[in-house]
Amino acid sequence: MTAVDTALDVVTDALDVPSGLLVGGAWRDATGRRRLDVHDPASGAVLATVADADPADAAAAIDAASAAAPGWAATAPRCRAELLMRVFEEMQARREELALLISLENGKSLADARSEVTYAAEFFRWYAEECVRLRGQLGQSPTGANRLLVSHLPVGVSVLVTPWNFPAAMATRKIAPALAAGCTVVLKPAAETPLTALAVAALLEAAGLPPGVLNVVTTSRPGPVVDAMLTDPRTRMLSFTGSTEVGRLLLRTAADNVLKCAMELGGNAPFVVLADADLEDALSGAMVAKMRNGGQACTAANRFYVQAPVHDAFVAGLVERMAAVQVGPGSDERTECGPLVDEAAVRKVDELVRDAVGRGARAVLGGRPGDGPGSFYPPTVLVDVPADARVLHEEIFGPVAPVVRFEQEDEVLTAVNDTAFGLVSYLYTADLARGLHLAERIESGMVGLNRGLVSDPAAPFGGTKQSGLGREGSTEGLLEFMETQYVATSW
Numbered sequence: 001m002t003a004v005d006t007a008l009d010v011v012t013d014a015l016d017v018p019s020g021l022l023v024g025g026a027w028r029d030a031t032g033r034r035r036l037d038v039h040d041p042a043s044g045a046v047l048a049t050v051a052d053a054d055p056a057d058a059a060a061a062i063d064a065a066s067a068a069a070p071g072w073a074a075t076a077p078r079c080r081a082e083l084l085m086r087v088f089e090e091m092q093a094r095r096e097e098l099a100l101l102i103s104l105e106n107g108k109s110l111a112d113a114r115s116e117v118t119y120a121a122e123f124f125r126w127y128a129e130e131c132v133r134l135r136g137q138l139g140q141s142p143t144g145a146n147r148l149l150v151s152h153l154p155v156g157v158s159v160l161v162t163p164w165n166f167p168a169a170m171a172t173r174k175i176a177p178a179l180a181a182g183c184t185v186v187l188k189p190a191a192e193t194p195l196t197a198l199a200v201a202a203l204l205e206a207a208g209l210p211p212g213v214l215n216v217v218t219t220s221r222p223g224p225v226v227d228a229m230l231t232d233p234r235t236r237m238l239s240f241t242g243s244t245e246v247g248r249l250l251l252r253t254a255a256d257n258v259l260k261c262a263m264e265l266g267g268n269a270p271f272v273v274l275a276d277a278d279l280e281d282a283l284s285g286a287m288v289a290k291m292r293n294g295g296q297a298c299t300a301a302n303r304f305y306v307q308a309p310v311h312d313a314f315v316a317g318l319v320e321r322m323a324a325v326q327v328g329p330g331s332d333e334r335t336e337c338g339p340l341v342d343e344a345a346v347r348k349v350d351e352l353v354r355d356a357v358g359r360g361a362r363a364v365l366g367g368r369p370g371d372g373p374g375s376f377y378p379p380t381v382l383v384d385v386p387a388d389a390r391v392l393h394e395e396i397f398g399p400v401a402p403v404v405r406f407e408q409e410d411e412v413l414t415a416v417n418d419t420a421f422g423l424v425s426y427l428y429t430a431d432l433a434r435g436l437h438l439a440e441r442i443e444s445g446m447v448g449l450n451r452g453l454v455s456d457p458a459a460p461f462g463g464t465k466q467s468g469l470g471r472e473g474s475t476e477g478l479l480e481f482m483e484t485q486y487v488a489t490s491w
């Protein structure tokens with residue numbers, strides 16, 4: 001038995017992580033009794049197996065969510081709030097075990113995994129607080145003829161589809177507002193990291209969630225399984241986090257039943273450093289924005305634009321910091337950057353780096369994949385990256401920092417906005433007014449102004465352009481799971 005197997009046994013026992021499907025309050029096998037292997041990205045070895053659902057299981061999950069919907073929508077907000085708060089507290093208490101589980105199946109460092117658990121748990125606290133404060137509106141028709149009574153009602157059965165890069169937070173960012181709103185849900189986590197989602201579901205069950213309110217289907221065949229749910233006339237909402245490519249496919253399917261859709265998609269975040277910026281601050285922010293999760297974040301800084309007077313100093317500082325990053329298995333306490341999620345991810349990063357170098361960029365640090373075992377790619381810094389290099393236009397999803405030198409503000413603004421994505425942008429300048437003025441001209445849903453991290457449960461997270469539709473977190477995230485109803489009346 002390896003150290004990883006032992007760690008997994010300890011953590012799955014401590015958390016009592018189930019390995020079946022959660023349907024109508026019962027954990028059970030997939031109809032076809034198939035199992036799905038979960039891998040350790042640091043070695044490629046099989047970590048565990050979980051149930052592998054087919055479309056019939058997905059239909060059963062929608063049955064359960066649909067049966068539980070009227071009862072859950074009718075519960076008092078206070079009752080929903082107290083349950084969510086219990087889950088927040090339990091996640092806090094189980095932070096270490098959950099972090100180790102995330103690290104084992106996803107590969108990220110324990111430090112990153114601990115931050116993720118804290119962030120993930122906060123959605124339960126925030127929505128526990130938020131769901132008892134939701135207000136409607138009372139107005140008068142301009143003609144004076146009647147009153148306009150506006151309220152928010154749960155949208156109904158919601159399908160939640162989540163990615164592997166934040167296996168806890170991407171699930172709780174949807175589950176918490178959906179349950180707070182009074183919706184019942186089916187969660188389909190990513191096949192790479194189902195264990196964390198199952199552990200979170202078990203915590204919700206233990207906190208007293210009624211059967212059928214949360215259902216979980218794990219599967220190796222996401223296409224047909226998600227399709228079965230989206231085409232079911234009882235489904236009313238799709239909340240998806242993942243790539244723009246898959247998001248586009250699901251929007252097409254969702255169009256048939258005109259589902260409400262909240263889509264958190266890919267990014268291509270620019271990180272702009274103006275010559276007046278505090279360089280130490282910018283470098284610290286750059287490391288957070290680039291290296292959180294080893295670069296595997298939709299918010300990861302994907303391209304660095306540095307104004308000419310500070311370009312060389314910034315590159316020198318970045319190389320020094322990137323070279324000092326400790327690479328290794330995520331579950332090793334010393335590790336700062338774990339492996340990428342799988343071999344395909346390493347090949348994609350390698351392809352982007354080769355393309356850039358082929359077009360004239362220089363790798364001043366790293367630039368080649370690790371020799372294995374495990375899907376490792378070392379921290380890499382590229383300079384003199386030409387504007388047509390793919391690395392500036394496609395999501396890297398790895399620890400690679402391409403740096404571009406610029407002279408004028410207008411020139412960098414054009415480059416920053418020259419993308420189909422618009423999730424987040426980072427901007428460093430000592431002049432706040434200049435920063436705010438520029439932020440307004442940057443086409444992205446979020447801007448980190450002298451900050452390398454924007455995620456906050458109380459803030460509306462989301463993108464413009466092909467980075468998404470709708471927002472998660474804040475009151476906006478709750479309203480995504482609600483329909484507005486207006487009653488015309490007079491008295």
Ligand code: NAD
Pocket residue numbers: 161162163164165166170188189190191222223224226227241242243244246247249250263264265266267297298299395423463467468
């Ligand atoms: P992905 O699109 O491959 O998968 C996301 C989810 O969709 C997974 O659960 C997957 O099983 C499922 N899926 C895949 N193909 C499907 C299909 N044909 N039909 C239905 N479901 C399908 O994305 P990923 O590789 O898991 O995650 C990385 C991507 O997620 C990146 O593009 C990243 O930017 C994005 N992301 C965005 C946010 C955000 O908030 N905007 C947050 C995290 C990740």
